[in-house]
Amino acid sequence: MHRVPNFQRCIFAANKLLRTFKRIKSIYTLSLMKKFLIISSVILVLALIGGGWFAYFASYSEGYRAGKIMKISRKGVVFKTWEGQLNVEGITSNTGKAGGSLTSTWEFSVEGHHKDVIDSIQKAMDEDKRVKLHYEEKFYAYPWRGDTKYLITKVEILD
Numbered sequence: 705m706h707r708v709p710n711f712q713r714c715i716f717a718a719n720k721l722l723r724t725f726k727r728i729k730s731i732y733t734l735s736l737m738k739k740f741l742i743i744s745s746v747i748l749v750l751a752l753i754g755g756g757w758f759a760y761f762a763s764y765s766e767g768y769r770a771g772k773i774m775k776i777s778r779k780g781v782v783f784k785t786w787e788g789q790l791n792v793e794g795i796t797s798n799t800g801k802a803g804g805s806l807t808s809t810w811e812f813s814v815e816g817h818h819k820d821v822i823d824s825i826q827k828a829m830d831e832d833k834r835v836k837l838h839y840e841e842k843f844y845a846y847p848w849r850g851d852t853k854y855l856i857t858k859v860e861i862l863d
Contacts, residue, residue: 763840764853770809770836770862773829776814776822783848786814786822788856790837812839813850824859836860 769792778787780860790810814821828835845853 727730739744759843762843764843766839767841768836768838770834771810772832772834773825774809776825776829780847784816785848785850786816788812788814788825789850790835810854811852812837812856813845813852813853814856815849818856819857821856824861827858828859828861834860834862 771790771792774789774791792808839854842853
């Protein structure tokens, strides 16, 4: 029977150990890549959700406009929204000519769950009263919110 010398056994064990380390390293590198992809994907999804939340709920500006309601109507095929127009009276000229005042029309939207706002607008329009419409201007006009970026939050009847 032939015996293997000790140094050959050491070389054989070292080679076996080296192959094991290479295998572990490749597994570790692969799992590191997987970890990177998973973490990157989670960060991307959270950034998209945060950006969408901000664009939906944040207001670009707030303010009010005063005038007389020209129309308010509920329209839409898939999403029924309340849309209206406000006649914003402008400067009156002193020339004595007919139609001497400058007017402009401002379009706005009212979210459907603001029933008190819709009722106040309809009442002011029926009674031909001037109103002050408080609004929030959003970043985007979503189809289920309305056709415009201007969403009415409060109505004050002036006359």
